[in-house]
Amino acid sequence: MTFLQIMDSSSHVPMVLFFGTIAMLALTIGLIVFIIFHQRRVMRYQMRLQKMEYDQQKMLLNASIKLQEEERQRIAADLHDDAGPLLATARLYLNENLVNLDKTTQLQSIYNAKQIIDDTIQLIRNLSHSLMPPTLKNFGLESAVSDLFQKISSSGSMNASARFHDYRERLQPESELILFRVIQELVNNILKHSNASFIHLTQNTNNNKFFIRLHHDGRGLTQADFDRLNKSSEGLGLKNIQSRVRAVHGKIFFEKDISQTHFKVTIELLKESSMVAP
Template sequence: MASKTQVVNREQWSGTAVARTAMVDIRGGFYRLRREIEALAGVDVAERSLYAAGWEGARSVIGAMIANGELTQDEDGFRRAIERYIRAGYGQLTITRLDLAAARATITCPDAIESWAFQQNGIHSERPVCAYSAGALAAIMSKIIGRDDVACDELTCVARGDDVCTFKITPAAQSRHFRNMSKIPDVAQYLERGTSLLEEKTREAEVLEQYRLLTENAIDIIFSLDALGVITFISKRVESLLGYKPQDLIGRPVTTLLGKEGSMVALEHLERTLAVPHYATTYELAVPHVNGNTVYLSISVTALVKDGVVIGQQGIARDITPQVTLRQEVARRTQELRLSEARRIEMHDYVTLVTRVLEEERKRVARELHDDTAQALVALVRNLDSLMLNVDKPSDRKKVEEIRTLAENILKSVRRFSRDLRPSLLDDLGLVPAVEWLTEDLSQQSGVDARLDVVGVPRRLQPDVELSLFRIAQEALSNVRRHSHASRATVRLSFADKKVRLLVRDNGTGFVPNERPADLSSARGLGLRGMRERAELIGGSFCITSEPGKGTTIEVVAPV
C-alpha cells in the first residue's frame, strides 16, 4: 500500500520540473538499472555499486569545476555545488547542518531522484534507496575539503515512508554502511551503463534548464500550436506584453489570444505550414491587450516537426508597437505635408495668376497712358504754344506760360508713371537695359551714385524671370531712395549657365531684417515681402542682409 508520502508535492520542486523529467525515466533508466543489479548481485551490491557511481561521477564534475575556478574550496563552494545539483534535477536538497572542518553535514531532500523513481513506480522499500545521491554528496564534501576519507549515509528515505530523505555526511570511519568501499563486486558493466545513462540525463536536464531560462527571459513571445491551432506552449513574456498568464492560454485555441481577425491570418499560415513542411514566413498582426489597448506583433513561424512529421507550428512574436506607431505617425505627417504642399502649389498658382493679371493690367494702363493721356498732353502743350503767339497782353501770356509748364510737368509725370508701370525697354531690349535705366533714373532723381555691373555674357531670359528680377531690382532701388539715406548703390547682374544672380547693395543706414518680420503695415515690410514672393514664384532664393549703420544687401538667385 502506498503511503501518504508517495503523493509528491510538486510545488517544492517546480523550478526543476523540466530537469527532473529528463533526469529520471520512470519506466526504465535509473530505477530499472538498480533493480537489474539487485536481481543479479543482491541489494547490498546494488547499493554499493550505485554509491560508487555517484561518488566517481560527482568527484569528476566537482573536481573540474574547482579546477576551472567555478567553485571555491570553502563553505560557499559547498553550497554552490549543492545548488548546481538541485538545478540538474537531483531534488530540493536543503543543508540543515554544515561543519567543513569536521567533515560533517546533514542534508534533507523531499524528492531525491531514486526515492522519487520508486514512488512513481508504486514501490515501497523497507530500506533507504538513494545510494547514488549519497555517493554524490560524499564526493562533493571530499573534493571541497580535500579529503578522501568521507562517506555519506541515508538515515531516512521517502521510499520507505519517511517524510524526507535525510543524508548524513561524516568521516568514513564513522559511516554506518559505507565505511569500507574497497570490497565492491565486479559489476563494471552495470556501473558503466548507469553512469552513462545518468550523465546523459544530466546533460539533457541542463539543456532543458537552459532552454527554460531562455524562454522565460526572452524579450519575445515563444509559442507553439498543434495542427488544430491549439496553444501547446507559450512563454512568460505573453503576460507582460498582452496581459495573459501562460497557464490560462495553454490548451486553448489561438483565437483566445489573437482575436477573430488575427486568428484568421494565423490559421491561414498554419494551414500552409501543414501543407508545405518547409514553409516559413513573417507577418504582422494587431493583437488586443486584455486592457483593450492594441499591441502590434511581428510573428515569425516555422513548422514543428516530430519524427519527420509536421505536427504543428512554432514561432516567435516580437513587439513592434513603437515601430508601427512611428510608421503611422510618419504616414500621417507625410499626408499632412502632401496636403500642405498641394495647398502651397495651389496658392503658388493663384499668386502667379494674380501677378500675371496685375502685370497685364499694368501693361495695359501704361500703354493707355502713353498712347492716350501722354499724346493728349503733348497736343495740349503744342496748342498752348500756338496760343502764346496770338496773345499780346503780358499778363495773359504769363498765365498761358504757367498753364504750359503745368502741362509739361503733368506730361513728364505721366510718362514716368507709364515707365514705372511697364517700361518698354524690358519688353523690347531685355533685363540689362531695363535695370540700367533704373540705376540712371535713381541717380538723376535722387542724386545717389548708382551703377550697374554685369558679370558673364548677358542674354535674354524667360519673360517671367526677367519681369520678376526687374520688379525686385525696382523695389530694392525704390527702398534705397525712400528709406536708406544712401549715397551709393550698386546693382550686379551675374549670368551663369543655369542660373542668374541679382545683387543690390547700398551704403545706407541699414536695419534689422527680422525685427518685425510679420509687419506688413510699413512700406518697407510690404516691399520685402513682395520681393521674396516674386523670387519664389520663379523658383529662386531670396536673401537680405542688413545691419544698422552698415547698409543693406539683397540677393536673388534664380534658375534659368
C-alpha cells in the same frame, strides 16, 4: 504557466526557451510600437510643415492680389485724375462755339488744345512705360536697370550704379520683367527706409545660375528679419518680392556684409532657356 510546468518536468528543455521567447517577443513588440509612434510623430511634423507652407502661400497670394488691386487703383486714379481733366479741358477749347470766334482766338484755342493733347499723350506714355518699360522689352535687363539707376543718381539723393559682368544672353522676357520688378521694389525700399548713401548692383552667372546682388550702406534687413516680416501681416512689398521670386523658381537672400557695415541682397535664379542679348 503550462509552459513553465512542462519545463520543470523536463530537464532537456532549458529555461532559455521560456525567457528567450519572452525576450524576443518583447523586442519585436517594442520594435513595432516604436515604428508606429515614430511614424505618427514624423507625420505630425510633416502636417505642421505643410500647414505652414499652405499659410505662407495663402499670405503670398493675398499680398499679390492686394498689389494687383493697388496697381489697378493707381492706373484708374491716373486716368481719372490726370488724363480725364486734360481731355475735358481740350474738349472745352474745341467746343461748338469755336467756329463763331475770331481767327486769332480760334488759333489760340487750337494751339492750347494741341498742347493739352500732347500732355495727355505723354501722360499715357508714362503710364504705359510704368506698366512695361520699353527699355526692358527692347534692350533687356541691363539697359533697364542702368536707366533706373541713372534716374536715381541724377536726382542727387543717392549714388546708384550697376554693373553686369556676364549678360551675353538675355533671360526669358517674363523672368526679366519679374526680376526688374523685384529690383525696382528693393531699390524703392532702400530709398524709402534705409537712408543709404549708395546702392551698387552687380550681376554675374555661375553654373547656369544667374545672380543679382544689391549692396547698400544704409539700414537693411537680414534673412531673419525678412522671414519674420514675411510671416507677419506687415511687409506687403516683401511678400510680393517673395512671391515674384518664387514665380521664377528663384531664391532671395538678405544678409549683412562681412564688414558689418553694408547690407547685401542676393537674387539667384536658374538660367533656363535664355535668349541672345541685342
